[in-house]
Amino acid sequence: xxxxxxxxxxxxxxxxxxxxxxxxxxxxxxxxxxxxxxxxxxxxxxxxxxxxxxxxxxxxxxxxxxxxxxxxxxxxxxxxxxxxxxxxxxxxxxxxxxxxxxxxxxxxxxxxxxxxxxxxxxxxxxxxxxxxxxxxxxxxxxxxxxxxxx
Amino acid sequence: xxxxxxxxxxxxxxxxxxxxxxxxxxxxxxxxxxxxxxxxxxxxxxxxxxxxxxxxxxxxxxxxxxxxxxxxxxxxxxxxx
Numbered sequence: 001x002x003x004x005x006x007x008x009x010x011x012x013x014x015x016x017x018x019x020x021x022x023x024x025x026x027x028x029x030x031x032x033x034x035x036x037x038x039x040x041x042x043x044x045x046x047x048x049x050x051x052x053x054x055x056x057x058x059x060x061x062x063x064x065x066x067x068x069x070x071x072x073x074x075x076x077x078x079x080x081x082x083x084x085x086x087x088x089x090x091x092x093x094x095x096x097x098x099x100x101x102x103x104x105x106x107x108x109x110x111x112x113x114x115x116x117x118x119x120x121x122x123x124x125x126x127x128x129x130x131x132x133x134x135x136x137x138x139x140x141x142x143x144x145x146x147x148x149x150x
Numbered sequence: 151x152x153x154x155x156x157x158x159x160x161x162x163x164x165x166x167x168x169x170x171x172x173x174x175x176x177x178x179x180x181x182x183x184x185x186x187x188x189x190x191x192x193x194x195x196x197x198x199x200x201x202x203x204x205x206x207x208x209x210x211x212x213x214x215x216x217x218x219x220x221x222x223x224x225x226x227x228x229x230x231x
Binding site (some may be wrong): 007028046051052091118 | 163192
């Protein structure tokens with residue numbers, strides 16, 4: 001199956017946008033994420049945690065460094081459930097560990113750090129490709145990008 | 151959640167991400183450095199902070215959870231994660 005990715009082609013702001021729907025208990029809703037092969041882990045943004053009212057109950061993880069400006073407190077959620085939709089309209093259910101921005105801990109930081117943290121999108125990292133046995137195709141010249149199950 | 155509700159979420163996301171993708175340059179010009187709320191291919195609110203966008207939507211009695219909120223970087227500003 002193929003799962004399409006939207007490209008932002010603006011020079012200097014190139015991005016790969018991928019849609020997921022959270023099925024995490026009490027936190028149903030859509031998230032536009034950024035595919036980032038420079039990130040080893042998938043990270044649910046402060047904005048998404050806030051919007052979906054995700055309960056922050058996972059094990060405390062080391063802050064994510066090099067992530068925006070400074071480091072951002074986060075927690076590990078072992079079983080994050082979400083759905084992705086194929087180009088043919090079929091839905092695939094996924095459960096995998098993710099990191100979520102720890103909003104209560106973030107609230108203890110400076111206003112500048114909070115602002116900075118909220119500017120960062122949800123990130124689909126390399127762990128998604130590995131755990132879901134997907135390959136990633138990116139062809140900016142032909143305006144084409146997608147995940148494909150191996 | 152029913153399949154219908156999930157498909158509706160995908161519809162909102164697909165409309166929103168395509169709108170951002172196609173109009174990114176214009177969005178940067180008009181809203182660079184701000185958070186915007188998008189619904190049905192339209193920017194319905196913008197503010198300096200994520201929270202302020204929520205406040206605007208709440209004041210207009212619009213459902214925050216069914217709206218796409220995105221930070222738009224300034225023109226020429228490269229954001230690395």
